[in-house]
Amino acid sequence: MDDEIRKAAYKRWEDEGHPEGQHERHWREAEEEVRSKSTGVPQTWSSDHGGGVNPPSEGSALSEPSSANEPGSLKPGELASENK
Template structure:
């Protein structure tokens, strides 16, 4: 296993994760494992990266308030329905 190959792969992993600081040892170990045929799929992002993208409990489970469904009212539209079809 060539150290230059490990360095390049570790840098690719680092860049794919958005260049996080303080993760160089994990990136190096992951690169070594991948190049040695460790059998695991590469990790392309860290749990810390995903912590900012999780949906808080109770969110995302209700209909949108931004576009109310007016389909039952005269002249109302369902989301995605074209106004030209209601003429």
């Protein structure tokens, strides 16, 4: 299996134009690719793509209230920069 990973990593390196310092990422991605082929389970998560986490959409419960954007609407200590 290491030979397959080595070939896949080398191909990734070539396809990206021989970048320096990316050997660990190429190996990891190739390893995931080869393992998913051998198990038949497609890889659905990649650290290079943020782990599938999407930013909250407008109007979601995680978004800031609209009044927080108005000058003077925040109290002292409510900003993260003030909590250092």
